[in-house]
Amino acid sequence: MRWDISDSEEAEPTEPAEAGREDLPSDAASLAGDLILRGEDVTKEYQTGTQTVRALKGIDFGIAPSDFVAIVGPSGSGKSTLLNLLGLLDVPTDGAVSLRGQDVSTFSDADRTRKRKRAIGFVFQSFYLIPTLTALENVEMPRMLDKTPVKTRERAKTLLQRVGLGDRLDHYPDELSGGQKQRVAIARSLINDPALLLADEPTGNLDRDTGDEILALFDELRAEEDVAIVTVTHDAYVAEEADRVVNLVDGVIEDTGETAADGGHGA
Numbered sequence: 001m002r003w004d005i006s007d008s009e010e011a012e013p014t015e016p017a018e019a020g021r022e023d024l025p026s027d028a029a030s031l032a033g034d035l036i037l038r039g040e041d042v043t044k045e046y047q048t049g050t051q052t053v054r055a056l057k058g059i060d061f062g063i064a065p066s067d068f069v070a071i072v073g074p075s076g077s078g079k080s081t082l083l084n085l086l087g088l089l090d091v092p093t094d095g096a097v098s099l100r101g102q103d104v105s106t107f108s109d110a111d112r113t114r115k116r117k118r119a120i121g122f123v124f125q126s127f128y129l130i131p132t133l134t135a136l137e138n139v140e141m142p143r144m145l146d147k148t149p150v151k152t153r154e155r156a157k158t159l160l161q162r163v164g165l166g167d168r169l170d171h172y173p174d175e176l177s178g179g180q181k182q183r184v185a186i187a188r189s190l191i192n193d194p195a196l197l198l199a200d201e202p203t204g205n206l207d208r209d210t211g212d213e214i215l216a217l218f219d220e221l222r223a224e225e226d227v228a229i230v231t232v233t234h235d236a237y238v239a240e241e242a243d244r245v246v247n248l249v250d251g252v253i254e255d256t257g258e259t260a261a262d263g264g265h266g267a
């Protein structure tokens with residue numbers, strides 16, 4: 001993730017047909033330095049009665065394929081607000097967020113939802129698996145209305161094998177360990193072949209060893225599938241694994257952190 005975007009990366013985007021991974025490398029992505037998402041001078045304000053809260057105050061960011069970024073910061077510093085913008089769940093009040101060179105503010109709500117489903121996967125601390133569905137059915141869930149259920153089933157099986165659960169396809173969530181549940185959730189997040197995975201406290205409910213396994217899986221996904229991962233975390237060891245730590249303080253990026261290879265972190 002690049003949080004400092006130089007002028008040399010400025011480019012007039014062309015119009016990609018869609019915003020999912022299949023567009024990689026698209027002309028627009030290449031021109032914009034291969035960025036999946038880009039934010040320029042992003043401000044987000046919330047209006048409550050007569051009070052305006054400036055949750056983000058003009059931040060810049062860029063996410064490239066296979067980036068691993070940890071967002072850290074004190075409570076109320078704007079982490080969830082940023083994650084919502086990165087996940088196309090919200091749009092900025094000022095500034096621009098663009099997906100593959102397309103300004104998300106120009107999308108209709110339906111379009112934004114469609115592009116989000118194709119480009120972005122979500123993983124949460126609480127897994128959010130459906131207890132009455134098997135592991136396989138949970139992974140298929142986002143494509144339940146898909147017109148090619150056979151392909152979806154095959155894809156879901158492949159993904160569960162990919163995350164090491166090929167022998168747990170027919171298990172229900174309460175028959176799985178915490179780490180296995182998170183693996184199912186990760187497989188589910190990959191069903192539409194996203195370019196970006198947003199992980200909100202992905203190890204928050206796991207012990208250290210199991211958390212390490214999830215981080216190792218993230219590494220594999222980045223290396224083998226070029227998936228970019230952005231996580232919000234309070235776990236220092238998760239931040240240590242990230243290429244870049246983004247320290248949000250009161251709506252601004254206080255310290256972009258050093259790379260893990262440099263031996264320092266902003267967390």
Ligand SMILES: Nc1ncnc2c1ncn2[C@@H]1O[C@H](COP(=O)(O)OP(=O)(O)OP(=O)(O)O)[C@@H](O)[C@H]1O
Nearest residue numbers: 046047048053055074075076077078079080081082
């Ligand atoms: N829907 C909203 N309406 C009004 N204010 C909001 C809304 N959502 C967030 N805020 C305010 O915006 C600021 C940033 O909130 P945000 O939830 O992004 O912080 P956070 O860093 O994720 O916090 P935490 O670590 O506690 O989850 C806070 O001051 C919060 O009160």
